[in-house]
Amino acid sequence: MQDENVTWHAWPLRVRYQETDQMGVVYHMNYLNWLEIGRTEAIRALGVAYRDLEAEGLFLPLTDAQMAFKRAARYDDEVVVFTRVAEFGALRIRFESEARKVELSFWQSLCSAQGQKNAPWFAEPQGELLVSGNTRHVWLNRDWQPTRLDHAHPGLYALLKSLRDMGESAL
Amino acid sequence: MQDENVTWHAWPLRVRYQETDQMGVVYHMNYLNWLEIGRTEAIRALGVAYRDLEAEGLFLPLTDAQMAFKRAARYDDEVVVFTRVAEFGALRIRFESEARKVELSFWQSLCSAQGQKNAPWFAEPQGELLVSGNTRHVWLNRDWQPTRLDHAHPGLYALLKSLRDMGESAL
Amino acid sequence: MQDENVTWHAWPLRVRYQETDQMGVVYHMNYLNWLEIGRTEAIRALGVAYRDLEAEGLFLPLTDAQMAFKRAARYDDEVVVFTRVAEFGALRIRFESEARKVELSFWQSLCSAQGQKNAPWFAEPQGELLVSGNTRHVWLNRDWQPTRLDHAHPGLYALLKSLRDMGESAL
Amino acid sequence: MQDENVTWHAWPLRVRYQETDQMGVVYHMNYLNWLEIGRTEAIRALGVAYRDLEAEGLFLPLTDAQMAFKRAARYDDEVVVFTRVAEFGALRIRFESEARKVELSFWQSLCSAQGQKNAPWFAEPQGELLVSGNTRHVWLNRDWQPTRLDHAHPGLYALLKSLRDMGESAL
Numbered sequence: 001m002q003d004e005n006v007t008w009h010a011w012p013l014r015v016r017y018q019e020t021d022q023m024g025v026v027y028h029m030n031y032l033n034w035l036e037i038g039r040t041e042a043i044r045a046l047g048v049a050y051r052d053l054e055a056e057g058l059f060l061p062l063t064d065a066q067m068a069f070k071r072a073a074r075y076d077d078e079v080v081v082f083t084r085v086a087e088f089g090a091l092r093i094r095f096e097s098e099a100r101k102v103e104l105s106f107w108q109s110l111c112s113a114q115g116q117k118n119a120p121w122f123a124e125p126q127g128e129l130l131v132s133g134n135t136r137h138v139w140l141n142r143d144w145q146p147t148r149l150d151h152a153h154p155g156l157y158a159l160l161k162s163l164r165d166m167g168e169s170a171l
Numbered sequence: 172m173q174d175e176n177v178t179w180h181a182w183p184l185r186v187r188y189q190e191t192d193q194m195g196v197v198y199h200m201n202y203l204n205w206l207e208i209g210r211t212e213a214i215r216a217l218g219v220a221y222r223d224l225e226a227e228g229l230f231l232p233l234t235d236a237q238m239a240f241k242r243a244a245r246y247d248d249e250v251v252v253f254t255r256v257a258e259f260g261a262l263r264i265r266f267e268s269e270a271r272k273v274e275l276s277f278w279q280s281l282c283s284a285q286g287q288k289n290a291p292w293f294a295e296p297q298g299e300l301l302v303s304g305n306t307r308h309v310w311l312n313r314d315w316q317p318t319r320l321d322h323a324h325p326g327l328y329a330l331l332k333s334l335r336d337m338g339e340s341a342l
Numbered sequence: 343m344q345d346e347n348v349t350w351h352a353w354p355l356r357v358r359y360q361e362t363d364q365m366g367v368v369y370h371m372n373y374l375n376w377l378e379i380g381r382t383e384a385i386r387a388l389g390v391a392y393r394d395l396e397a398e399g400l401f402l403p404l405t406d407a408q409m410a411f412k413r414a415a416r417y418d419d420e421v422v423v424f425t426r427v428a429e430f431g432a433l434r435i436r437f438e439s440e441a442r443k444v445e446l447s448f449w450q451s452l453c454s455a456q457g458q459k460n461a462p463w464f465a466e467p468q469g470e471l472l473v474s475g476n477t478r479h480v481w482l483n484r485d486w487q488p489t490r491l492d493h494a495h496p497g498l499y500a501l502l503k504s505l506r507d508m509g510e511s512a513l
Numbered sequence: 514m515q516d517e518n519v520t521w522h523a524w525p526l527r528v529r530y531q532e533t534d535q536m537g538v539v540y541h542m543n544y545l546n547w548l549e550i551g552r553t554e555a556i557r558a559l560g561v562a563y564r565d566l567e568a569e570g571l572f573l574p575l576t577d578a579q580m581a582f583k584r585a586a587r588y589d590d591e592v593v594v595f596t597r598v599a600e601f602g603a604l605r606i607r608f609e610s611e612a613r614k615v616e617l618s619f620w621q622s623l624c625s626a627q628g629q630k631n632a633p634w635f636a637e638p639q640g641e642l643l644v645s646g647n648t649r650h651v652w653l654n655r656d657w658q659p660t661r662l663d664h665a666h667p668g669l670y671a672l673l674k675s676l677r678d679m680g681e682s683a684l
Contacts, residue, residue, distance in 0.1 A: 017382070017392075018200065018375045020193035022246055022567075027189050028575050032542040033360045040359070040418075050359075051418040054535075062541050066579045075193055076382075076393040188553070188563075189546045193396075199404050200374040204531045211530070211589075221530075222589040225364075233370050237408045247553075247564040360540050364533035364588055371531065417535055 007167040008082045008122040009042035012107055015077045025072035031131045032065060035097040038081030039135070042095075045121075046159045057142040058152055060093070064136040070129045071101070078104040082125040086134065088164040090148040090157070094136045102127035178338040179253045179293040180213035183278055186248045196243035202302045203236060206268040209252030210306070213266075216292075217330040228313040229323055231264070235307040241300045242272070249275040253296040257305065259335040261319040261328070265307045273298035349509040350424045350464040351384035354449055357419045367414035373473045374407060377439040380423030381477070384437075387463075388501045399484040400494055402435070406478040412471045413443070420446040424467040428476065430506035432490040432499070436478045444469035520680040521595045521635040522555035525620055528590045538585035544644045545578060548610040551594030552648070555608075558634075559672045570655040571665055573606070577649040583642045584614070591617040595638040599647065601677040603661040603670070607649045615640035 013034060021027040040050050053060070073079055080102040087094035106127075111120050141147040150157040184205060192198040211221050224231070244250055251273040258265035277298075282291050312318040321328040355376060363369040382392050395402070415421055422444040429436035448469075453462050483489040492499040526547060534540040553563050566573070586592055593615040600607035619640075624633050654660040663670040 016375065017192060017378060018198050021188060022191035022193065022195045023572060023574070024193045028578070029189065029542045029545040032545060033358065036359060049418065059536060061536070061585075062582050064579075064581050065541070066577075068577050069575050072574075076391065187546065188549060194401060194403070199407065200371045203371040203374060204529065207530060220589065230365060232365070232414075233411050235408075235410050236370070237406075239406050240404050243403075247562065359534060360542065362535040363530060364535065364537045366535045369531050 005166060006121045006123050007084045007163060008125055009038070009045055009084065010107070010120055010122055010125075011038050011041040011081045011083070012102070012104060013037065013079055013081065014104075015073050015075050015079060017075055020075045023072075025074055028067075028069060031067060031069070031073075031099055031133070034079065034081050034099050035067075035083075035095075035133050035135060038083040038097055038099075039095050041081075042083040043156075046156070046163070048153075048156050048159070053153065053156070056153070058147065058149075059140045059142075059144075060137045061140060062135050063092075063138050065133065066135075067131055067133040069131050073099070073101065073130050077101055078107070079130065080107055080127060082122065084167055085160055085164040086167070087136075088160055090150045091146050092136065092138050093160065094134060097133045097135070098125045098129060099131045099133075100125055100127035100129050176337060177292045177294050178255045178334060179296055180209070180216055180255065181278070181291055181293055181296075182209050182212040182252045182254070183273070183275060184208065184250055184252065185275075186244050186246050186250060188246055191246045194243075196245055199238075199240060202238060202240070202244075202270055202304070205250065205252050205270050206236075206238075206254075206266070206304050206306060209254040209268055209270075210266050212252075213254040214327075217327070217334070219324075219327050219330070224324065224327070227324070229318065229320075230311045230313075230315075231308045232311060233306050234263075234309050236304065237306075238302055238304040240302050244270070244272065244301050248272055249278070250301065251278055251296075251298060253293065255338055256331055256335040257338070259331055261321045262317050263307065263309050264331065265305060268304045268306070269296045269300060270302045270304075271296055271298035271300050347508060348463045348465050349426045349505060350467055351380070351387055351426065352449070352462055352464055352467075353380050353383040353423045353425070354444070354446060355379065355421055355423065356446075357415050357417050357421060359417055362417045365414075367416055370409075370411060373409060373411070373415075373441055373475070376421065376423050376441050377409075377425070377437075377475050377477060380425040380439055380441075381437050383423075384425040385498075388498070388505070390495075390498050390501070395495065395498070398495070400489065400491075401482045401484075401486075402479045403482060404477050405434075405480050407475065408477075409473055409475040411473050415441070415443065415472050419443055420449070421472065422449055422469060424464065426509055427502055427506040428509070430502055432492045433488050434478065434480050435502065436476060439475045439477070440467045440471060441473045441475075442467055442469035442471050518679060519634045519636050520597045520676060521638055522551070522558055522597065523620070523633055523635055523638075524551050524554040524594045524596070525615070525617060526550065526592055526594065527617075528586050528588050528592060530588055533588045536585075538587055541580075541582060544580060544582070544586075544612055544646070547592065547594050547612050548580075548596075548608075548646050548648060551596040551610055551612075552608050554594075555596040556669075559669070559676070561666075561669050561672070566666065566669070569666070571660065571662075572653045572655075572657075573650045574653060575648050576605075576651050578646065579648075580644055580646040582644050586612070586614065586643050590614055591620070592643065593620055593638075593640060595635065597680055598673055598677040599680070601673055603663045604659050605649065605651050606673065607647060610646045610648065611638045611642060612644045612646075613638055613640035613642050
């Protein structure tokens with residue numbers, strides 16, 4: 001899927017008018033939504049749709065979230081959400097995320113350079129840091145009971161583990 | 172429950188910072204949310220929790236919505252949502268709604284005058300009109316099939332019908 | 343910019359988890375947000391960023407909105423928002439919009455066929471209709487006073503007018 | 514305003530349908546919105562409207578947020594947001610928050626027992642813990658520059674400081 005050390009998934013979005021507030025910037029709770037979009041698209045880039053996981057009875061709710069707000073995003077800004085697997089086990093996972101302001105044209109040129117149309121992977125996040133965050137999650141089944149991913153979905157378990165391992169070897 | 176002609180239910184809310192946008196006013200889609208809160212509380216004031224209806228397998232999605240935006244609500248404004256049943260049948264219902272800017276102290280004095288703590292009923296909406304709206308709905312069962320309310324929940328059917336009838340006799 | 347009669351602008355988006363509700367479908371107010379995204383991108387495709395208009399002191403708030411909900415969108419669905427200018431004058435504009443479920447791969451093939459990467463124009467909306475809507479707007483200046491677009495921004499006035507005229511000649 | 518050690522401000526709200534997601538619970542980002550409502554109402558209970566602060570050119574954006582999700586809130590649940598000042602200085606402030614599920618009738622009886630209609634203060638949060646959170650903020654002026662609150666608004670500075678001091682003496 002990607003070279004070693006290239007562990008950050010990138011996903012672009014554009015700031016919606018609805019996400020602004022009367023300070024003229026993005027209302028802070030929306031960054032949490034972007035982080036989720038980043039996680040969803042990172043998993044999709046691994047070949048798994050989160051929608052399908054839920055259809056199979058696997059859910060990944062948050063147990064903790066932490067965000068540091070560095071700079072405010074503004075309406076119509078082009079933002080790229082970078083996501084990687086920071087900690088990983090059979091029951092729990094922690095994602096590390098960064099939302100950065102990146103000119104879409106710059107980002108498209110990076111994608112082209114890699115011969116990729118979408119969803120490239122990076123060794124390091126690029127652009128002006130807006131928000132960094134960490135979210136911790138637990139795998140649950142339909143009865144909201146913790147569930148081992150290696151049993152429930154061995155394929156995704158292996159994919160996420162390899163992604164985490166690459167990050168570790170990169171340190 | 173109330174005197175004849177007193178067919179508008181009133182429910183207060185305060186504008187949330189999250190609901191503003193960079194024009195410094197409430198982003199327009201949020202009014203649609205307020206209209207729903209008004210409908211939910213009107214039904215609750217009749218003695219029925221919409222939550223219980225869904226638990227019993229009755230759903231009331233929208234088929235149409237129409238809104239006229241008259242004046243902009245601003246952060247921290249005190250707003251009262253007025254709701255009444257405008258059209259009514261076994262399968263379908265149309266609510267008429269008005270969101271108005273009303274000083275909460277004025278509204279509380281009106282409630283006190285009527286000896287009511289909450290959820291008073293009015294013959295006419297009060298305050299400065301912000302948005303007027305109409306929403307059309309259809310009753311559905313768990314299989315998303317249209318369902319007659321008079322069969323599925325005769326009690327609520329009778330309550331809503333009496334509310335509509337009072338409105339008609341008031342014309 | 344495009345052939346005669348080709349008056350519908352198309353913009354793809356994917357349903358966010360945040361936009362769903364406990365009925366398992368998109369909460370209705372979010373469609374209103376999508377219609378705005380469609381309008382913004384249609385204007386951008388004409389060469390004008392709405393962000394720049396606001397920076398110049400031109401605002402385009404809604405005066406009326408109407409929506410008909412035909413089918414529910416679901417999480418992760420691929421949706422295309424179609425937008426066209428339905429009525430047009432110096433002070434006011436009405437947009438007609440349709441949100442349709444369209445496989446992104448199908449939409450990308452249509453774009454490729456037209457040699458366009460993004461934001462194609464269509465003679466007819468494609469895909470399964472979810473929501474159709476109309477929104478009316480008035481141009482305002484910084485003092486929230488109605489402002490003639492032909493004076494305030496003759497270039498955009500001409501672009502929107504030509505778009506409307508093509509729609510009319512297509513009837 | 515209140516007895517020593519009674520440092521938690523309480524504010525009730527009801528879960529909106531719009532805040533749910535397809536898991537049937539409140540979408541996680543909305544808790545961050547509730548924490549803000551709690552902070553706003555705590556400041557209002559001290560006698561200061563945050564709206565007026567912004568009108569005077571004082572802003573209090575977030576620099577960090579942390580949340581632990583313990584139990585999921587559901588549609589129509591009655592929730593009380595507890596807020597207190599955890600750290601305090603001239604430039605920065607940290608609020609500690611808890612969203613708890615509390616029957617509104619229980620909460621109203623507590624308020625009555627204290628002879629208060631609204632916005633009571635508590636020595637300890639009550640009810641079933643849903644989410645606990647911490648938010649850090651910095652005071653900014655109109656130019657987005659850090660601003661000392663003791664200079665910009667000595668009255669609010671004294672009020673917040675006394676609230677923090679009571680919390681400390683309670684330890």
